[in-house]
Amino acid sequence: MNSKSKTSNEQRLSAVASAKAEATSNVVAAVMTGKGAGAISTIEVFGKKAETVIQKIFIPSKNNQSQLKTGRVLLGTIKDGNEIIDQVTIGCEADNCYAINCHGNPLIVEMIMQLLGKNSVKLITAKELLIKIFCQQEKLNTIELESKLARLKAATIEGTKIIANQIDFGLARTTANWLENLDDLQLDEIKTQCEKILKATQTAGLIMYGCKIAIVGQPNTGKSTLLNCLCGRQKAIVTDVRGTTRDWVSAFCKIGPLSVELFDTAGLDEKLSTSEQAAQKETVNILRQADLVLFVLDGSESIEQLDKKVIDKLVPSQAEGTILTVLNKSDLEFHLKTDKLPSILNNTVKISAKLDTGIDELREKILKLSGTDNFDLRQAVCTTTRQENLLIRLTNAKSKDIAVAIITELLNAPLSV
Ligand SMILES: Nc1nc2c(ncn2[C@@H]2O[C@H](COP(=O)(O)OP(=O)(O)O)[C@@H](O)[C@H]2O)c(=O)[nH]1
Ligand SMILES: [Mg+2]
Structure with missing residues (x-):
């Protein structure tokens, strides 16, 4: 060639x-x-x-x-x-x-x-x-597109339902309604609806993307036994020796519509040496990130067991109404006077983690505390932080014109990957 x-x-x-x-x-x-x-x-x-x-x-x-x-x-x-x-x-x-x-x-x-x-x-x-x-198959607005993508991340079936509902009714419908009926709507009405949506979003978030629950309390109260009981397997080590759980352990379980990540933590103990304080700091970190807290007490011991300094650690880490006090060891003679508990620990439930009794009631109380019992899966909620941030801006909008601009952005902003 x-x-x-x-x-x-x-x-x-x-x-x-x-x-x-x-x-x-x-x-x-x-x-x-x-x-x-x-x-x-x-x-x-x-x-x-x-x-x-x-x-x-x-x-x-x-x-x-x-x-x-x-x-x-x-x-x-x-x-x-x-x-x-x-x-x-x-x-x-x-x-x-x-x-x-x-x-x-x-x-x-x-x-x-x-x-x-x-x-x-x-x-x-x-x-x-x-x-x-x-984008090519259907003409969808940004909220509908975001909801379709959010479905991939849903942690539970109920979560996928909430997200799917945002496409046909929910947030996409509500925002479109605002634009359609702008002349008849007062700005304050839109703001009130926004606040309701933002509140529902907090609860829906737990169902859609998962919920973190920290199990905390003083040593030997039964925290590790409770984690094993709720997740149905021997994930955390249980012993009579105080301070066995030095590092946190986590496990997943399903409670009602919630996919829960449970964290078993090192017992809060003020008497520990400085070398053991790292695990204590870690417990406080987990407390801060948790959506809910199960504070475990040994019901067979008197109220004297409760170290006030431990409560001091609990209070700044958690918003009000996020703590459920678990009175454990109900199979033993009960000595704890619940009326002497500080008000932050007032919401109580009696269980025996060892014998697996009272656990259904504990689950019900968790759902109630999280607001996810009887949650209407069809109501409008945000499925992304973009939507949430825009709704927060909308609640502060000074004029209808600003509100219209924000609503338009909600529906039409380009999708970010
Ligand atoms: N009688 C009784 N003992 C329990 C119960 N829950 C835990 N224990 C015992 O209490 C001890 C400490 O339990 P553990 O779960 O390791 O406590 P933690 O230090 O809080 O994690 C172990 O001997 C457990 O068997 C309970 O409901 N009833
Ligand atoms: Mg333990």
Whole structure:
């Protein structure tokens, strides 16, 4: 081959390559399932030329040669040239939107993603891909889009329901109503509704994204036993030796609509040496971050057990109405005079963590304290801090014009990824 024909051949090849890249460049793909090994992983491929990419890498099984049309799922193999990567099913979810369901080994997922990359598909995150799909498939306002994305992060089924409700009614509907009925609405009415939404958001947040509960108290009152009892397994060490729990331990459990992260902490003890004070500081840190606190007392001991300095630590860390006093060891003779308890510890429940009694009542009291008992899942709430910050600004709006600008921003600001 002479050098001239070689050059023109190279030019032709590179022209073909760039034409191919052009054809598929607007196709994107993302791994939609979580990190780590699972039974099945899903890779979503989306974009104008997604079909061309799928046809290149996917060979349907012999007795399954029918076409991939919307609503249809085909079994076959993903191939890189002659090399089989995995047996998969591919579902066509909409025009140019395909879900590749492959085996969950992260190495297989990685190989398929690399193959897509080799075919000029842009690899993006699941969130970025969903934004593309939502933005192109439907005309949604920013609150609706944010709610669709927030659904991915929901900690419980009830949380996904609250978030889904913000799309059809809830916050999207309420804000649209404000704009539609602006002439008939007083600014104060909007502000009152805003305050109600912001209050409900605090409670809804616990259901949507999870709730942190700290178990605190003096040593040997049964904190670790209570954590094990609530999460149904031996997560924390239980002994007779005071100060066994030096570091905090956490475990997840479900209480009603709440996904709860429970923290077992080092017993609050003022008599400890300075070297043991680090664990005490850690307990106070956890206390500050907790949504609710279970303060555990040993009901078989007198009120003298209560160290006033421990209460002093409790008070500044928690807002009023977030502490439930757990009177433990109810299986033993009861000696604690509850009327002598300081008012901050007035909300009490009697249990035996060891015998698992009184735990249903404890769960009910937790739900009541968190405000999540009888919570109407259809009411308007914020699903993002952006919405929350704008509603706070709205409650301070000095004029209707400012209010309109804020509401418009709520509904129409570009989505940030
Ligand atoms: N009788 C009785 N003993 C309990 C109960 N809960 C915990 N204990 C015992 O109290 C001791 C201290 O328990 P632990 O959970 O380690 O207390 P912590 O230091 O507060 O974490 C252990 O011997 C437990 O078996 C209870 O409800 N009844
Ligand atoms: Mg302990």
